Amino acid sequence: MASPVQKVFQSAYRVFSRVTVGSSGFNDHLREVIVLASKLTATDVNFSFHDDPTTQREVEEGDRAPAVYVHLWEDRVLSMGIFVVRQGCRIPLHNHPNMHGVCKVIQGTVRVNSFSTVSSVGLEMPKNIKQDLKSSVLSLLKQEQSQFTTASRHQSVTLTTDDPACVLSPSVGNIHEMISVDGPAAFIDILAPPYDHTTGERICQYYMDCSEDTPTSSDNQVHWLRRIPAPHSFWCDSMEYNGPPLKIP
Ligand SMILES: [Fe+2]
16 A cells, blocks of 8 residues: 555646646645645654754854755656754745645644735835845846845744645745744655756745835735845755655556
8 A cells, every 4th residue: 555655746746747737627636635745744754853952053053054855756747855944944035936835844833934926017116125226236237126026925824743734836825935933843845846947947046025014014015025046044954765665656
């Protein structure tokens, strides 16, 4: 009988290799992946993670990676892996262009702040951002507006092992950051199709939220996210996968 992680993998693989995104059955198939992924536990992937105090100190001093990646699978259909976000660390604001993502917490607690892009047509760049740009070399590039993505922010969610898998789509929650809460946290991440840095078709882009949060700011507020180079403070260690093997269905 297939292992729980193989069941998730084959369900996801079938959807993303055979069902056209946006077709009538797509959402039903995706729901099945979410139901199966929601049941996944750390034991199912033979995973446990602990950092000793020395490692934690090294992380704080910037000598150790804030995140660890365990590779399970990657081909042209999907990638699957486990991300660990170490204590007090985050995976900074980034996107998944034209991709779907399914994420299930298997250890600890993760806070997710996510955004959906909105059209910038007719929107005026806020004065404070214009001012900041004027005083930076960026203004020399004369492409201020094109360095920004306008987005609406979703309510922040805190996920534990008790919560179902969460989903991002090309249009909803596609830009997000993941923050560990009260210790290290780990989640299984399925991305389809995977990033493609070889052809440049789907490149991971990092962002900085330049909008000022005011006490009166509402959920409807448009956020101006500036595209930035990958932050130097963020990189990943890797760890070997010791769980059940995966096979293409
Ligand atoms: Fe992500």
